[in-house]
Amino acid sequence: MDALGELPLRGLLRGPREVLFGAGTRASVPAATARLGRRALVVTDPRLGADRATGQLVDGLRAAGLAVAVHDRAAPELPVEDGAALAEEARRHGADVLVGFGGGSCMDLAKVVAVLLAHGGTPQDYYGEDRVPGPVAPVVAVPTTAGTGSEVTPVAVVTDAERATKVGISSRHLVPHTAVVDPELAITCPPSVTAAAGADALAHCVEAFTAVRRRVDELDGARVFVGRGVLTDHWALLGVRHVARHLRRCVEVPDDLEARSGMALAALAGGMAFGTAGTAGAHAVQYPVGALTRTPHGTGVGLLLPYVMAFVAPVVGDRLREVAEALGVPEAQRTGPDAGSVRAVADLVAAIGIPRTLAELGVGADDLPALAAASMSARRLVENSPRELDEAAALRLLRAAHAGDLAVDGQEVGAASGDTEGAA
Template sequence: MLWDFQFNVPTRIAFGMGKINELGHHVKEFGGSKVLVVTDKGLIQYGVAQKVFDVLEQAGVDYVVYDKTKPNPRDTDCMEAYHFARQEGVDLLIGLGGGSSMDTAKAVGTLLSHGGSIQDWYGLNTLQHAITPTICIPTTAGTGSEVTFFSVITDTSTNLKMNILDVHVAPVLALLDPELTLTLPPSVTASTGMDALTHAIEAYTCNIAEPITDALALYAMDMIITNLPKAVHDGTDLEARKNMLMGSLIAGIAFGNSDVGGVHCMAEALGGLYDTPHGVANSILLPYVFEYNIPSNPAKHAVVAERLGAIRQGQSDEELAVEGVTRLMELAETVGIPKMRDLHNINPADFPYLAEGATKNVSAPSNPRPATQEDYLQLFHKAYGQIGVQA
């Protein structure tokens, strides 16, 4: 754990039932005269986006819509949205949806304020000033993108996920209304919830965790582990939905100020190549990377295991932590996460390329146990069910 650190929450947070009704006020507060709502066709179809449009219209806010956001947003999509925004004279962005919509909005804000191409801004602290004001409204309880200061984009030239990592990319406002998550299907509730749990666990176990992020991560774990099965099995349970959205938010603040690790390194490689939903990829890989990382800090991994329901009965920290691996697998099965073998397009012949991508990920140095390309290769094979690997 680090005892020399800096902690940032540059985004203002507004959380509560019916908060969406305050959106028009906030747009005007941040000087928005022409707004681009970045969303996806699913939210249009299910009427969630219409709630936002209605509020904007009632407030007399001029807006246009980009609804072509896809899972694992691509650089080409971001450039298309940017050109549309520039043509329309947009001066404020709203990212409405999951992480893909919010990351796309942040990327478009980067391009509107800095110009160039998306590739120009990959990396750490590349921005010169704040991006075009961006309000993020999550409709899933998973990514935490509404409070993080990075944007994850798939580079189509390499099929690898790249990051804009800079405090200047943080949204000016995160507007969280649990009622907007009520229409989320069980499968998406499950995968995004497991994504949030991965954020909390990696924020707590990574090698640049610090006391504040530890406290946040542990609280987020408790909220997610308790409420995720309830939200998956009864999507109308508003209390569970509220707690999941709060758990995801807190996990986002935690990992935004520490980091993630090997799970995300592998999941982002998988998603970049196969377009695997990010939450599904994290869910599948989490138990195997957790197992691999146990020797780095058995005590911390044992704490996670206890959060997952493991009961200490004389075991060592390492023995208790290993039980956490089983608990993670059981939780994923309970909420209906598929096995890696069940994903139709996975080809083990690609695993060396994926392992190489994992080692190049910006978060690779933060994994608590150093992992080589060969280590990641073995972990991909283990997750696929071909060979074992010793922790």
């Protein structure tokens, strides 16, 4: 029996009420927004605020009868204090619907404001899992990067300078009401943004597919991220296949719409997979690494992913064989406990310009113990690892990633992958 058919079959899946996908679908945002409210706040960032697409969106919203305010100062990696300030602005406008237009930073800021509009307080009041007491203001999420999957997920991730790490607000109420995924919007992404976002999408898929498997009575409790299941597995593999086929092309030929569509689908699929299954080690360790090095989330998780895969290989072997197949690793190269998937991911990530080691990212050897300790703080991620990830294990992982040693814990990893581009 293949890993996808783990018996007994069980799973949980959550997502938006509506997901619209395809080139040109951004024209539907005004009508979708007008169905949800009368006064819209568009949350975007300075780069996108100056873009023609934003002007067209705002004109369309006004033509649909909405009173529109625009916040175009969302900052990358979302500093937490911006949430409370923008909620004030939203209240002054009388906003009853949010449009998150941009990358993960803009969509997550819209989600945080939606929580504060409905329930008051500050973002800090909702840190952790399941602390949002009820439904929030409706969000229409329109991604302009292909990576985070935030358009369909129940989490907003903020940077809290007081905590030296990133922090999540996770609640089923945070899933946007409507996601509109228009691949044309990502065509203007520069290669570095495309690469980081794409690596994030790959990490979502692989970590969701290899997450812990929980009992059926654990699926519907206070935990927002419940581990792998039969309803998320197919999304995860769909995402891996599309990343393998399209990510390099998006970096190399930014205006290739077919490749952009493939990556937009991969990111959406990654969000559908991890939005219920959750992510694990690569995300747990990236949070403090990102805070220390001030590097984008996707760069860190992409760099860390192959090391984390090597770490979990002894307990998820069959699953990594499926990942290898989805990546297009030729059968003859599906060797070792990881079936060649570790090197395939390491090579793919390096091919799009992401550093191979933490040393290259600016992490010093002396930083590693503190990073290992801080990696433990996101319990939802640590507890989702299929192999126990305690502080000592995190330190071994960090040392391996610092040195560029894929054989984490001295484990054998499969043969060189060769070029998997276009093979899946």
